[in-house]
Amino acid sequence: MATVLIVDDDPALRDGLAETVSDLGHRPVLAASGEEALTRLEGGDVNAVLLDLRMQGLLDGMAVLARIRARPQPPPVTVLTAFASPANTIEAMRLGAYDHLTKPVGRSDLAAALDGMLQRARPDPVPEDRPRSSGLVGSSEAMRRVQKAIGLVADSPATVLIGGETGTGKEVVARALHAFSGRRQQPFVPVNCAAIPPHLLETELFGHVRGGFPGATVDRVGAFGRAAGGTLFLDEVGDMGAAMQAKILRVIQDRTVAPLGGIPARIDVRLVAATHHDLPALVAEGRFRADLYYRLAVVPILLPPLRERLADIVPLAEHFLAAFGKRLSAGAAAKLLAYPWPGNIRELRNVVERAAFLGRGGMVGPDEIDLPGSTTVAADEEDASTDLPGAVTRLERRMIERALVAEAGNRTRAARRLGIQRQLLYAKIERYGLGGNDPELSGKVTEHVAKPDGEDRE
Secondary structure, three states, X not given: OOEEEEEOOOHXXXXXXXXHHHHOOOEEEEEOOHHHHHHHHOOOOXXXXXXXXXXXXXXXXXXXXXXXXXOOOOOOEEEEEOOOOHHHHHHHHHHOOOEEEEOOOOHXXXXXXXXXXXXXXXXXXXXXXXXXXXXXXXXXXXXHHHHHHHHHHOOOOOOEEEEOOOOXXXXXXXXXXHHOOOOOOOOEEEEEOOOOOHHHHHHHHHEEOOOOOOOOOOOEEOHHHHOOOXXXXXXXXXXXOHHHHHHHHHHHHHXXXXXXXXXXXXXXXXXXXXXXXXXXXXXXXXXXXXXXXHHHOOEXXXXXXXXXXXXXXXXXXXXXXXXXXXXXXXXXXXXXXXXXXXXXXXXHHHHHHHHHHHOOOOEEXXXXXXXXXXXXXXXXXXXXXXXXXXXXXXXXXXXXXXXXXXXXXXXXXXXXXXXXXXXXXXXXXXXXXXXXXXXXXXXXXXXXXXXOHHHOOO
């Protein structure tokens, strides 16, 4: 039996977690504030901590997490929040949280977190101030996995390879890795390897000395030199030629850079690379060096396409519109959600900004969303007399209905399709009364998923 400290300023949530922890065979210890939790830890018999992120009092959850992890032998901590954001997800993982879960937390997820925490502990990070915003927008399950990965490796010197289709935001992830690292006060230098002619890429990366080649009249510091102490982001690394691949491999292996016509010098640079190509396929075809691929993909992060992140489309659109002081109508949101977005986030931003520039009112309607092959949303899909929260509620209900029908009532697959946690989908199904009278929903839901969380199988 392990002792689990539950820290939450909401008595009902605190008691509910305690009941589940007891049912799982552990002893719960309760704290109503961060200060009380730190006092309770002085006893030294706590094996794991469940920590609410937003609490009243002098210390919020992030401050408590930092103080716990700064202790000589800290217990593992899982952060719980109903207000997950990219920034607090990354920061919690960077500070050493075992996991970062969104409320409501299902029994199976809580059991998995406790089992994992009691089996291993994370190394202590050095607490430092970090940016409040990551530049990332999105709370879908796919993006939360990306955010957690960023938090886990931000302070590591490991080379990161970011994969994903064009327009998915690979440079945004690279900048977040830099912003949450200990190198954030040093330069972040991006280089697009596909945009620079091959005969100029070498001098762009490594620099040259005066007289190093005909026409070199002055010394030039390359990107590796400009990124000294910071992060060098090599975008579209899959488009490098064979000769440049060999040179980059040598830099990674030796940690030295030689400008053209100069002598080698040691470098201190964190390398992050990105590509929209399938590098393993290029390796198999002999178009990319296998040894360089393994050197770059120490920590691979794969960005999902926007069509697999339905839960992020409307928040992204609202984020882009906020810069223009405009809002998104329910009809416009429905139109955005029905489009497959082959150009991903870059295409979404262009469409939304075009609507903001050309629209005259403060609300962007469906007629102002210009998409290839799209048609105007029917009038009954948008009620101009309803405020945005009410319209979003109706849209959310329709999306859940469609997802349940598309997945034959299987809630696990429907939640994955919607980009939300299964327990949150259960709560919304109950809230909207879905599946009760509709045989297409209720019969199939009962057939496929009327099981306890721990027995849910696909």
